[in-house]
């Protein structure tokens with residue numbers, strides 16, 4: 191199923207809604223009806239609350255249907271405190287086309303046997319299932335096909 195997304199921006203952030211992922215938990219509109227109101231169109235009104243309140247509600251979405259990003263036009267120094275705090279603990283993860291998932295620095299991996307490893311360097315996690323060095327990529331995907 192193709193991924194559809196709708197974007198709603200205020201001056202600071204853009205809220206992204208992916209209807210395909212929504213499991214209709216009702217958490218968003220029961221929690222912040224001034225912004226998320228399924229009875230009207232458009233159903234998301236980012237002018238209905240402060241950026242901080244919206245972010246707090248978006249974080250409660252259990253399916254990932256709601257997410258947000260900081261608008262490019264905003265200088266980092268002008269970010270509200272909540273956004274600064276959020277972004278400072280975020281690790282970048284990139285899904286490479288038909289290849290591994292690349293995780294940015296400073297993350298903790300919990301292995302299937304329970305042991306943990308703090309890693310400060312970038313790692314590539316196999317998505318094709320053919321690596322001889324799991325969970326890491328060994329380039330075996332180059333001779334197979336990963337969907338997506």
Ligand code: SF4
Nearest residue numbers: 212213215216218251
């Ligand atoms: S909180 Fe997320 S999953 Fe629940 S209704 Fe809202 S968008 Fe859908």
Ligand code: FES
Nearest residue numbers: 316317327330331
């Ligand atoms: S994704 Fe690279 S070996 Fe599987």
